[in-house]
Amino acid sequence: MKVIQHSAQTLQTALVSDHQGLAKVYREYTKEERCLLEEGFHPGEPGSLFQPITVHSDSDWIPAHPEEPQDFESFYRDPYRKTPNASHNTIYIQTIGSFGEAGVQTDQYVEWLRQYSQAFFYGLSVKLLPAVTVAETGCSFRVNSNTHNLQILTGDLLRFLGNKKPKDAFCIVGITMIDLYPKDSWNFVFGQASLSMGMGVFSFARYDDSFYSRDYAERLRKRLQPKQGDYSVFDGYYTPPISSTLLLRSCKTMTHEIGHMFGIRHCQWLNCIMQGSNHLEESDRRPLDFCPICLRKLQVSVGFKIGERYKALLHWMEEDQRQTPRAEEAVAHQSALYLPKPTGAFHASKLWLCRCLDILEKRVAHPCCTHH
Numbered sequence: 001m002k003v004i005q006h007s008a009q010t011l012q013t014a015l016v017s018d019h020q021g022l023a024k025v026y027r028e029y030t031k032e033e034r035c036l037l038e039e040g041f042h043p044g045e046p047g048s049l050f051q052p053i054t055v056h057s058d059s060d061w062i063p064a065h066p067e068e069p070q071d072f073e074s075f076y077r078d079p080y081r082k083t084p085n086a087s088h089n090t091i092y093i094q095t096i097g098s099f100g101e102a103g104v105q106t107d108q109y110v111e112w113l114r115q116y117s118q119a120f121f122y123g124l125s126v127k128l129l130p131a132v133t134v135a136e137t138g139c140s141f142r143v144n145s146n147t148h149n150l151q152i153l154t155g156d157l158l159r160f161l162g163n164k165k166p167k168d169a170f171c172i173v174g175i176t177m178i179d180l181y182p183k184d185s186w187n188f189v190f191g192q193a194s195l196s197m198g199m200g201v202f203s204f205a206r207y208d209d210s211f212y213s214r215d216y217a218e219r220l221r222k223r224l225q226p227k228q229g230d231y232s233v234f235d236g237y238y239t240p241p242i243s244s245t246l247l248l249r250s251c252k253t254m255t256h257e258i259g260h261m262f263g264i265r266h267c268q269w270l271n272c273i274m275q276g277s278n279h280l281e282e283s284d285r286r287p288l289d290f291c292p293i294c295l296r297k298l299q300v301s302v303g304f305k306i307g308e309r310y311k312a313l314l315h316w317m318e319e320d321q322r323q324t325p326r327a328e329e330a331v332a333h334q335s336a337l338y339l340p341k342p343t344g345a346f347h348a349s350k351l352w353l354c355r356c357l358d359i360l361e362k363r364v365a366h367p368c369c370t371h372h
């Protein structure tokens with residue numbers, strides 16, 4: 001295992017920039033906001049809010065895909081990056097196929113993702129387009145010869161999304177529980193995006209713990225020999241059970257991929273949601289939120305107050321616990337419609353958000369604040 005440890009000076013330049021104008025804009029953050037962001041200059045120290053990146057093997061993203069690191073200044077100056085504006089300020093989510101075992105679960109699951117994304121991209125509105133079946137997209141599909149599961153073709157889905165993209169969209173993302181492939185010669189892909197078109201499609205199929213296990217439900221149920229254009233194979237097709245881990249992984253993928261739509265590239269500075277990931281274990285290792293450098297990139301794109309965004313995220317994680325009367329009522333009526341939000345896997349992130357808010361709301365005498 002190798003720790004990628006940048007010097008405090010390197011991290012400061014990556015966040016603040018040596019350019020006078022950008023450094024001046026940085027000083028417009030409140031003292032508390034700067035304290036929080038500058039926690040990132042000393043990653044991995046005892047009690048630090050941020051950690052350095054660790055490379056565990058050659059199959060991790062950074063050794064496998066060398067990329068130019070993107071600091072705040074190069075992000076800011078990228079002529080191709082897209083910024084939301086008054087007429088393009090909505091993120092649209094298009095569900096393709098079912099999630100969970102019943103329609104009501106799909107609706108609830110996607111609504112949780114919508115609310116989470118809206119807190120994450122605080123200040124933008126996130127809307128759901130009415131869910132579509134695989135048949136409605138008219139996409140090509142196949143059975144993967146190794147895993148024997150159904151896969152749908154990303155290029156066809158992107159074409160479908162392009163036609164459906166509303167006028168006020170900042171971007172449109174398609175999400176599905178069905179596995180994806182980008183071309184015949186590829187085994188699979190987690191997702192594919194077109195940044196210039198502001199759209200992407202992502203699958204959560206491989207975030208099911210049992211995907212790689214031998215009893216992956218669909219594989220055993222029937223060996224499919226589907227005919228192109230006969231979408232009946234997707235009726236009642238296995239989708240992963242909704243769990244806290246699946247929700248956590250879905251939230252991470254969604255926000256990482258939407259983050260790219262703003263022109264934020266893979267993070268090579270600190271442990272961060274924008275780190276590239278080559279496999280599930282690496283993706284699980286990523287934290288749920290941005291490092292300070294990527295946070296500043298999003299903040300200048302959207303213009304939110306950092307503390308308000310953290311509060312919205314915390315609210316999303318705590319919401320169900322506060323809604324106990326609703327839960328009790330649902331149990332009393334034996335309502336099948338009530339699904340409690342499974343946020344157990346978000347516990348560490350919740351504590352982290354509280355610590356960030358302690359600094360922003362001056363509940364702790366932060367060493368950095370008392371020095372100045």
Ligand SMILES: [Zn+2]
Nearest residue numbers: 256260266276
């Ligand atoms: Zn990425």
Ligand SMILES: [Zn+2]
Nearest residue numbers: 267272291294
């Ligand atoms: Zn980052």
